Amino acid sequence: MSTHIGAQPGQIAPTVLLPGDPLRARWIAETFLDDAACYTEVRGMYGYTGTWQGEPVSVQGSGMGQPSMAIYVNELFAEYDVQQIIRVGSCGALTERVAIRDVVLASGACTDSAMNRHRFLGLDYAPVADFGLLSRANAAAEALEDVTHHVGLIYSSDSFYNPRAAELGKPLVDHGVLAVEMEASSLYTLAASYGRKALAICTVSD
Structure with a gap:
């Protein structure tokens, strides 16, 4: 227990x-x-x-x-x-090509959190989804006629009300980040550390 x-x-x-x-x-x-x-x-x-x-x-x-x-x-x-954890949650779009109620399959996650900096002694780490789960989720989404989905990077922030959100948005979008949420980076890191599988599937709410 x-x-x-x-x-x-x-x-x-x-x-x-x-x-x-x-x-x-x-x-x-x-x-x-x-x-x-x-x-x-x-x-x-x-x-x-x-x-x-x-x-x-x-x-x-x-x-x-x-x-x-x-x-x-x-x-x-x-x-x-x-053995496998699938995050099902919400996210905010960072680019105009991602609309409300679209679904984002997060292939990888960048973050402003210090959690991985502490874990890796100051080094940057690239947390990514399990490829098998991502591929299966992408195939399932493609078979749904009433769902628009995107596969790409997501930004995991520690701050819901970030006063610098407008400044951060452009460089993130310029580097292919689709949306913002608050969990995927740590989920992917922990899955890697345990040798398990993880994927974040997020519906765009704003």
């Missing part, structure tokens, strides 16, 4: 969907999973396990930002032997 999740061994599936909002986790479980059962409500961060098309899947809330998400990702990988 981990400190912040508190589930028993065997209660969490090898595949976990990771929304930040715990109420979104509950909605996903109740809407899409069969026989969904809640395994945690610790700190109001709901976690459920059920099945989708016969396969076991868990959904776990992770909170906002990289420090909060890193707690849950570390425990899922280290304590519950989770």
Whole structure:
């Protein structure tokens, strides 16, 4: 039983969907999973396990930002032997070619967070998605007629209300960054450190 999740061994599936909002986790479980059962409500961060098309899947809330998400990702990988985590959340578009309700599949993540600087003793690290998950998600998105999706870089910021957002936008867009959110960089880094798989799928909300 981990400190912040508190589930028993065997209660969490090898595949976990990771929304930040715990109420979104509950909605996903109740809407899409069969026989969904809640395994945690610790700190109001709901976690459920059920099945989708016969396969076991868990959904776990992770909170906002990289420090909060890193707690849950570390425990899922280290304590519950989770094999792949797919972040499902929202993001803000940085370029006009990405519209509201479009979906961004984050191939890699840049960040203003110091978390990786501490981990790598001041060096820069390039966190990337698992190629297999990214390829499968891209193929699935291409088969959907009513979904516009983009594959590319995302920017994981530690600041939701960033007073320098306007200054940062141009160089990010000039270097191919599509959108901003707050978690993907640490998710990809932790997945790499555990030898596991991860992907961030974000819907553009603004």
